[in-house]
Every structure is written in C-alpha cells, then in structure tokens.
Amino acid sequence: MEKTIRIGTRDSELALWQANKVKEGLEQLDCRTEIVPVKSDGDIILDKPLYELGITGIFTKTLDIAMIQGRIDVAVHSMKDVPTALPKGIVQAAVLPRADAADVLVHKGDLSFLAKTGTIATGSLRRKAQWLHRYPEHFVENLRGNVNTRMRKLQDSEWQGAIFAAAGLERISPFTGTEINPDHCTALDWMIPAPAQGAMVAVALENDAYSKECLSKLNHRETEVCTHIERQFLRVLEGGCTAPIGAKAEIKDNQIAFTGVLLSPDGKKRHIIHREVTPDDYLRFGEACALEILESGGKETMNLIRLHETKGPDSKVSS
Template identity: 80%
Template sequence: MKKTIRIGTRDSELALWQANKVKEGLEQLGCSTEIVPVKSVGDIILDKPLYELGITGIFTKTLDVAMISGQIDVAVHSMKDVPTALPHSIVQAAVLPRADAADLLIHKGDLSFFEKSGTIATGSLRRRAQWLHRYPAHKVENLRGNINTRMRKLQDSDWQGAIFAAAGLERISPFEGTNIHPEHRLALDWMIPAPAQGAMLAVALENDTYSRECLAKLNHRETEICTHTERQFLRVLEGGCTAPIGARATITDNEITLTGVLLSPDGKRRHDIKRTVLLEHYTFLGETCAKEILEDGGKETMALMKLSGPLGSDQQVSS
C-alpha cells in the first residue's frame, strides 16, 4: 500500500543533509516523503565526553522510540553511531554508497607541534587512543557538539588542531565565519577509522513492507558488505561503548581486506590485524579477525578496561 514515508532524523545540519539525501533518492523512485526532525539526548548533553555517559546508541534511541511508537516510518543515521544489535522489530533497510571514511586533522597552519608537545581535541575515544599511541607526549582535550560548533571551539581555543571525519566535512562546509582555513587539513592516513565511518544507514520496521521495498532500491551492495564486516569485528570485540576500536574493509577485484585495531584508552596497548580473503568468503571475516585479536592479547586488554570503569565509543554528534 502506497503511503507518504516519514523520514526521522536528528536535527543537526549533517543529519538533515543525510536525511534529505535519502528523501531525494526515494522521490526519484516515485515515493512520497516528508522529513521529521527529532532531537536526541546525545545532541543535548554536550559538556561530557560520550564515553563518560556510558550509553549505547545515544544518537539512535530517540529515533528508535519514535519509529516503534508510529511517529516515523524510516530513520536515517550515520552508520557508525548505530549499535551493532538493532532493537527488536527494527531492521537494516538500506546502506547508501560510502563517502570518504578517513579522519582529518583540521589545524591552524602550524604543524611544528608534531615534533614537541601539543594539544589536539576530539570527542572520540578511538581517535584519542590512536593519537596518544603515535604522539604520547601530546594532550588530547574533549570536543563535543555538531561540526560547526566544534569548528568554532577550535578557533577560540589554544589547541593546535582537532580531528574530524572527512565524510562530514564533504557534506557540509563549516569553515564560513571562522578564521580556520579550509586548506588547513591533513589526512590521517595512519589512523584506522571507526567501523562503518562515512556510511549512511536507513532503518525501518520489520513489518513495514512498503518502506523496506522502497529503501532496498537505494542499497549499495559493496558498502553493505564492507560495513557488515567492520561492524561484525566491532560486535565480537564487544566494542560500541566499551573500547577504542577501528576497522576498515575494502574490496579490490574479487578480494576483501579488513584492517582492524583494538587499543587501550591511553594508547599504550595496541593490537592490529590485517587479513584478505576471497569476496565470497566475507561473511565471517570480521568475526575471525576479532577472535584472532582477542587470542593474541586483546582479551587481557579488554579485561583491564572493564576493571578501570565504563569506557566510551566512537559515536559522535556529527562526524
């Protein structure tokens, strides 16, 4: 039965951009849609790092409730914000083509601090841990808020730089109104991104056949396979809001390669893995790599983190 598909989204600029991307795709298919903005708890509490809040799916729960209660039909998320286990009755309906999955350092034009002490900012435990592993003499400050807010905080601080997701900066331009120059960006090609970073996910109710059939036409199979592998790696390592975990899967010809990392929050302990298999064997690649890391010292690192108290995730307000 044809209907107007109500697309729920957080009300940040980036989230609205993503929701409108899905709206455009659906309307090109002849579907009628409307955008329904919803403010999440993660967008309201900005004075603490996410890992101190200890909440899984802080940016998705409000939309889950809105969908289950019948206020919306579809929710659009940055896929890296979505817990690996979806709520009962909600299913993955489409993974859109991935944008650049890299992390970027936005700086103030002087990179000499790399060779001495310096301060950068990020709200991501994964980015913090990888930065401290590489630059143990540096200080990492917490940085929360949407992209524009974080850019203004960088401008008004004495920090040397802040880390952003390339995908978010591709989708909106936060440099206007600041003295931070767009060209002052450095791709952190050594930093392994969050599982599913740069990907957009649309979810729907399992029994909503019409919305699911419409969204299925927007699904990008290669991105779906890669994000499945990365999120499986995350799930088996008990990631989400428990540890700094990075994963990136890429497909070349008929092969898929997964690069993964597990760290302690201070960056002192690090476990890396990289494996390539035939694409037809992708189904359990993430699980296999995660188990190998656990057997090779990762289990002890996870145990130490659990003893030290609640830890956080890579989930952020807007990449």
C-alpha cells in the same frame, strides 16, 4: 494507496543533510516522503565525551522509540553511530554508498607541534587512543557539538588542532556554507576509522514492507558488505562496552582487504590485524579477525577497558 514515508532524523545540520539525501533518492523512485526531525540526548548533552555518557546508540535511541511508537517510518543515521544489535522489530533496510572514511586533522596552519608537545581535541575515544599511541607526549581535550560548534571552539582555543571525519566535513560544508581552508586540513592516513565511518544507513520496522521495498532500491552492495565486516568485528570485540576500536574493509581486485585495531584508552597497548578474503567468504570474516585479536592479547586489553569503565572515566588504565 501508497503512503507517505516519514523519515525521522536528528535535527543537527549533518543529520538533516543525510536525511534529505535519502529523501531525494526515494523521491526519484516516485515515493512520497517527509522529514521529521527528532532531538536526541546526544545533541543535548555536550559537556561530556560520548564514552562518558555510558549509553550505546545515544544518537539512535530516540529515533528507535519514535519508530516503535509509530511517529516515523524510517530513520537515517551515520552508520558508525548505530549499535551493532538493532532493537527488536527494527531492521537495516539500506546502506548508501560510503563517502571518504578517513579522519582529518584540522589545524591552525602550523604542524611543528607534532614533533614536540601539543594539544589536540576530539570527543572520540578511538581517535584519542590512536593519537596518544602515535604522540604519547601530547594532550587530548574533549570536543563535542556539531561541526560548526567544534570549529568555533578550535579557533577560540589554544589547541593546535582537532580531529574530524572527512565525510562530515565534505557533507556539511555546502549545506551550511562552512568554509575550511584546505591548507589547514591534514588527512590522517595512519588512523584507522570507526567501523562503518563515512556510511549512512536507513532502518525501518520489520513489518513495514512498503518502506523496506522502497529503501532496498537505494542499497549499495559493496558498502553493505564492507560495513557488515567492520561492524561484526566491532560486535565480537566490544562485548557491551565502549572501546577504542577501528576497522576498515575495502574491495579491490576481487579481494576484501581488512584492517582492524583495538587499543587501550591511553593508547599504550595496541593490537592490529591485516587480513584478506574473497567476497564469497565475507559473512564471518569480521568475527574471525576479532577472535584473532582477542586470542593474541586483546582479551586482556578488553578486561582493562571494562575495569576503566567500572572505575570511571578519570581512572588510570595500567599498561
């Protein structure tokens, strides 16, 4: 008898939307499913940026444990939150079609601050570093919580704006009724997104043949290839620490165009790469791009970042 696939997810509104998207896809394949919400430390600890918590995969760790303990069969994540090395016994089973991967500045209708001193907010070290690289006279405040919480904090603050993922805004608005004035949203086309931003991934136990087979039918090959490159770039650069790294791969005219970036936490140092490859040669492409970054000065920047982490988040990074 076919089993009911228990889909584990964080209980935030966005995570539940994502889990329900997978649930709908599986049920269209006549697979029985149920949603099992699980709260993670990343949802509970909201007074510190993620990079200060010192934990990789903070949003996925609780679900990994629930899966290994047999409480759920499948976990659905924003792929950018998933560590590049999955726990032993857990495998990537499906990557869904990617939504808009861009970052968006939500502001209060006046962008004149961009030409002078201003303050924006984000909990992402990658966004902070890229913003400070472009606007070195600005200040960046920490901002955590779900989309509604962050929107409310922005409106109640004296900040000029806050940075959000376009995919998150698109997914959450119809689900919660959140209305965002499009005139107060500016796409940051110069900001390189997080590796796998905008993509969702479903993971399952390696020995769970039924769940893996069902999920494999939801897999989107183009998104799988592009996120593989981006996450490989991240893995080779990262070396176990939290670093400001962006990566974006796109398939156009039978070519994969890739852009990757590594920055110092203060944004003063930036290493960027643009390369193309044919789809047949994608397997080690992310690694090759990361090694090129490291060999052209990125290794020294990574050493600075590790020193920054060792001394603590309030230490200064010399550039």
